[in-house]
Amino acid sequence: MSTEELDQRPGLKARIAAFRERIEERPTARKTWRIAIGTLGTLVLIAGIIAIPYPGPGWAIVFVGLAILGSEFEWAKRLLRYAKGKYDAWTDWLKRQHWAVQLLVLAATGLIVLATLWLLNAFSLVAGWVGLEEWTWLQSPFFG
Incomplete structure (x- = not known):
């Protein structure tokens, strides 16, 4: 309302x-x-x-x-x-700003999101769902 x-x-x-x-x-x-x-x-x-x-x-x-x-x-x-x-x-x-600066800000935001997902072990979880458990580099240092 x-x-x-x-x-x-x-x-x-x-x-x-x-x-x-x-x-x-x-x-x-x-x-x-x-x-x-x-x-x-x-x-x-x-x-x-x-x-x-x-x-x-x-x-x-x-x-x-x-x-x-x-x-x-x-x-x-x-x-x-x-x-x-x-x-x-x-x-x-x-x-x-020029489109390149806007793209750089967007890329930095994307990197923050990816880093957080990695640290929270989201990539390793999804890798387990699709049979890629051997990709140990996807494991978070906190949840490995």
């Missing part, structure tokens, strides 16, 4: 405001709420940071984690604005 659709639902903003007021009135509830939001936001943020170099929504997950944290912590709101600005600047810069 978009923000506009949420705003048009009768009483939703009022219910959210009332919920927040009830939390603010009780110090224990306030502290518990902040701990819960802090924990959830941090977990989402860590998952996003791990996912950044891989194809998919890594940066989106980071921004969601910061937005969750930003609902309770001013430093996270500032960091979210800063991170969005840097992300936009990076993508704008990359779009202006």
Whole structure:
């Protein structure tokens, strides 16, 4: 649901405001709420940071984690604005680059993904499925 659709639902903003007021009135509830939001936001943020170099929504997950944290912590709101600005600047810069630079960035991203798959022993697992167990170079140094 978009923000506009949420705003048009009768009483939703009022219910959210009332919920927040009830939390603010009780110090224990306030502290518990902040701990819960802090924990959830941090977990989402860590998952996003791990996912950044891989194809998919890594940066989106980071921004969601910061937005969750930003609902309770001013430093996270500032960091979210800063991170969005840097992300936009990076993508704008990359779009202006020669295709060779863009290809180099794509290749570096691909190498990170391949290295991670190798370290997690994914190649050895798949090799076992197709009968290539003798290709020991596919084994991860951690799971060999």
